[in-house]
Every structure is written in C-alpha cells, then in structure tokens.
Amino acid sequence: VKAGVPEPKIPGLDRVEVPAYVYDLGEVRRAHALLRAALPEPSRVFYSLKANPHPAIVRTLNELGCDAEICSPGELAAVLEAGVTPDRIVYTGPGKRDPEVAEAVRAGVRWFSVDSPVGLDQVDRAASAAGRDVRCLLRVNDASQVPGQGLAMTGGPSQFGADADWVASEPAAFRTRLAGLHLFGGSNLDDEPALVAQFRAAIATARRLAGVLGLEPLLLDLGGGFGAPFARSGSLPRFATLAGRLADLLDDGIPGWRAGRPAIAFESGRYLSGTCGSLLTRVADVKCSHGRWVVVLESGINHLGGMSGMRRLPPIVPDLEVAAPDREALRGAIVAGPLCTPLDTWARSEDVPAVRPGDLVRVPNVGAYGLTASLLAFLGHPAPREVVVDAGRIVEVSQLGLVRRVLGGPDGRT
Numbered sequence: 001v002k003a004g005v006p007e008p009k010i011p012g013l014d015r016v017e018v019p020a021y022v023y024d025l026g027e028v029r030r031a032h033a034l035l036r037a038a039l040p041e042p043s044r045v046f047y048s049l050k051a052n053p054h055p056a057i058v059r060t061l062n063e064l065g066c067d068a069e070i071c072s073p074g075e076l077a078a079v080l081e082a083g084v085t086p087d088r089i090v091y092t093g094p095g096k097r098d099p100e101v102a103e104a105v106r107a108g109v110r111w112f113s114v115d116s117p118v119g120l121d122q123v124d125r126a127a128s129a130a131g132r133d134v135r136c137l138l139r140v141n142d143a144s145q146v147p148g149q150g151l152a153m154t155g156g157p158s159q160f161g162a163d164a165d166w167v168a169s170e171p172a173a174f175r176t177r178l179a180g181l182h183l184f185g186g187s188n189l190d191d192e193p194a195l196v197a198q199f200r201a202a203i204a205t206a207r208r209l210a211g212v213l214g215l216e217p218l219l220l221d222l223g224g225g226f227g228a229p230f231a232r233s234g235s236l237p238r239f240a241t242l243a244g245r246l247a248d249l250l251d252d253g254i255p256g257w258r259a260g261r262p263a264i265a266f267e268s269g270r271y272l273s274g275t276c277g278s279l280l281t282r283v284a285d286v287k288c289s290h291g292r293w294v295v296v297l298e299s300g301i302n303h304l305g306g307m308s309g310m311r312r313l314p315p316i317v318p319d320l321e322v323a324a325p326d327r328e329a330l331r332g333a334i335v336a337g338p339l340c341t342p343l344d345t346w347a348r349s350e351d352v353p354a355v356r357p358g359d360l361v362r363v364p365n366v367g368a369y370g371l372t373a374s375l376l377a378f379l380g381h382p383a384p385r386e387v388v389v390d391a392g393r394i395v396e397v398s399q400l401g402l403v404r405r406v407l408g409g410p411d412g413r414t
C-alpha cells in the first residue's frame with residue numbers, strides 16, 4: 001500500500017462532497033496520445049463507452065478523433081449527448097432488443113456488430129423498416145484463445161460472436177448486409193508480445209473468413225485489449241514497437257489497408273480512461289476485530305467494483321493514498337465498505353496506512369470500470385459525485401440518480 005497526498009490542489013475540490021470520482025481530462029488526452037502512437041496509420045480508434053460513459057470523457061476523446069463503440073440505449077444516449085455524430089458509432093453486443101436496434105437505426109447509427117445470423121436478420125429488419133442503409137460487422141469467436149488475456153472473450157463457448165468454424169462451414173447464413181469483421185480476443189493485456197500474438201491471430205482469421213465469405217470488407221475491427229492499472233498506483237504500459245509490428249502484419253495479411261480499404265479499427269476502453277480517474281472517499285470507522293484491523297470506508301462495491309463483488313473479477317486490492325503517510329501502517333487489515341453484506345470487502349489482508357475515522361483516502365486509476373461497473377443501486381446509498389477537472393480546474397460536478405418511474409397500474413398496461 002502506497003501512501004501519498006490525496007489529490008493535487010484543485011481549487012474548490014475540498015468543497016465537493018465525498019465520496020467523489022475525479023476525472024482529469026488532461027490525462028485522457030495523454031492516454032489517447034500514447035495509444036495513438038502505439039497504433040499503425042491509417043487506423044481508427046473506437047472508444048468503448050462501457051469503460052466510462054461520462055459525456056465529458058466521451059466528448060474529449062471525440063474531439064481527438066476517436067469514434068465510439070456502444071452496446072446499449074444508455075450508451076447511445078451518452079454518446080449523442082457528447083456530440084458524437086452517428087456515422088462514427090458502432091453498436092455492438094449480443095442480445096440486442098428489437099426496439100433498441102430500431103432506435104439506434106433511427107438515430108442514424110450505420111454500423112452494427114452482430115453475433116449470429118439472428119443478429120444479422122434483426123439489423124436487416126430494422127434497416128428495411130426505417131429505409132436506412134445500415135452495415136454489419138460480423139463478430140467472430142476465433143478457434144483458439146491467445147495466452148495472456150486478463151479477460152478472454154474468444155476461443156471457447158461464448159455469447160460473443162459466431163464461431164469461426166461455423167462461419168466457414170455455413171457462409172451463406174452470414175452474408176446479409178455484411179461489410180466487415182469484428183474480432184475482440186479479450187482484454188487487459190499489458191504485454192506487447194501478447195498483443196502482437198492476438199492481432200496476428202485476428203488478422204489471419206479475418207483474412208481466411210473474408211475469403212470463405214467472398215467478402216471485401218470495408219471495415220476490419222481488430223479489437224484491442226490494451227491494459228491499464230486498476231485501483232493501483234502505476235502508469236499506462238507503453239507499447240514501443242507495436243505500431244511497426246502491426247503495420248508489418250497488416251502489410252502481409254490485408255492488402256489495401258494502407259489505402260483505407262478496408263479501414264482498420266481498434267477498440268479501447270480502459271487504456272483511454274482508466275488513469276484519468278480516482279475515487280475520493282472517507283474512512284468511516286477503524287476497529288480491531290478478533291485480532292485484525294478493520295477499516296470501514298464510506299465506499300465499497302457500490303461505488304467501486306460491483307463486478308468484483310459478483311466474483312467476476314479478482315478482488316480489488318486498492319492502493320489507499322492518505323494525507324498522513326508517516327503514521328505506522330495497520331498490518332493485514334480488512335478493508336470494507338458500508339454495505340450490509342460480507343461481500344462488501346475490497347481487501348481481506350492488506351497493509352494499510354494508519355488511517356483514522358474522517359480521513360480522506362484516494363483510490364487511484366479507477367477512471368475505467370469504476371462507477372458504472374459497480375452495484376450502485378444495491379442498498380440505496382447515493383451515488384458518488386463525479387467531478388470533471390481540466391487544466392487544474394473543476395469544469396463540472398454531477399451525480400447519477402436512480403428514479404423509479406411508475407409506468408402502469410394493476411392491469412399491467414403501460
């Protein structure tokens with residue numbers, strides 16, 4: 001556990017009620033420049049809103065030239081609110097509902113990533129009904145998994161994509177409106193050789209399937225998986241030679257990519273937004289229980305790490321940075337949140353700075369998969385504030401709210 005100073009002096013931040021997420025747009029720009037430098041030109045970068053749909057972050061990335069990858073009506077609303085034009089959006093995800101596809105088509109979204117012939121048919125129906133020209137990427141579940149992925153999403157039974165072998169054996173089932181392929185192997189790779197291996201496999205599969213399908217793709221989305229530190233201090237991994245190595249792979253496998261036919265795209269969520277955000281929260285209680293220190297914070301898995309609470313990610317073992325690092329550490333402490341469930345525990349045995357009730361603590365690098373990936377509604381605590389900072393100044397403070405709308409009465413009609 002590192003100890004440090006809670007947050008650089010930002011005028012007015014001490015008046016914002018905590019818990020609060022603080023997002024620094026300067027860091028978003030820096031992350032974008034690093035990622036751009038690691039990718040070959042020409043290529044597009046889609047920002048995956050699932051990492052953080054805050055409109056200020058989306059708007060900043062859009063101004064830098066990022067397109068947007070979305071997968072829900074809420075993300076569609078966020079991306080449009082941020083001013084992204086619909087021609088720069090790709091709508092992805094399994095299990096889309098007919099009304100959401102229709103709404104996206106009406107809003108002007110032209111690219112959909114689909115996972116099966118049912119998904120292709122769904123987009124086709126929505127496009128025909130609206131009289132719109134819409135194109136599909138077929139998401140492909142590759143035959144094998146590339147080692148090194150934090151969260152593998154290919155190479156095994158999955159709701160994501162159509163198996164490469166299925167596409168190869170029944171190409172006719174996949175041709176409607178198909179204008180490209182989408183491969184997303186997995187996420188959170190901070191090792192350059194693992195990224196190269198993943199993209200090599202994606203390019204080989206794209207090439208093979210384009211041949212089988214008789215497809216001249218307009219867009220080839222090779223996925224991403226660029227890693228970033230989460231709830232730990234540390235900086236973004238650098239991929240010093242990735243751009244050159246990817247350009248070589250593309251030269252070998254995808255003729256025409258340098259002329260933009262197909263356009264090559266990459267996706268990133270956590271690399272672009274992870275390091276811009278930190279969570280400020282307070283220590284509610286410190287006590288000793290059965291010989292163990294227990295630190296109870298005002299934030300738990302409701303503010304950070306709902307997915308870890310559901311055991312879908314490894315437990316969060318955050319760095320807690322405090323203002324008074326000189327006090328002796330609490331050894332092997334339990335770090336818990338305020339929820340009435342034993343699952344609301346960030347760490348079960350950590351050395352924690354000797355915090356006291358009322359102390360402000362800071363969890364660094366939680367700009368991605370922070371607030372909106374948490375169990376926000378569980379037990380009814382208010383959402384943390386979200387503070388957007390740019391050039392050392394607060395530009396906006398907001399708070400997500402949950403409002404129950406009554407839609408119908410006893411007869412069930414709405």
Ligand SMILES: Cc1ncc(COP(=O)(O)O)c(C=O)c1O
Nearest residue numbers: 048051184187188267268269270
């Ligand atoms: C299709 C797709 N694109 C992009 C992402 C974003 O991944 P990351 O935030 O690791 O960049 C994911 C994550 O699950 C994904 O499934």
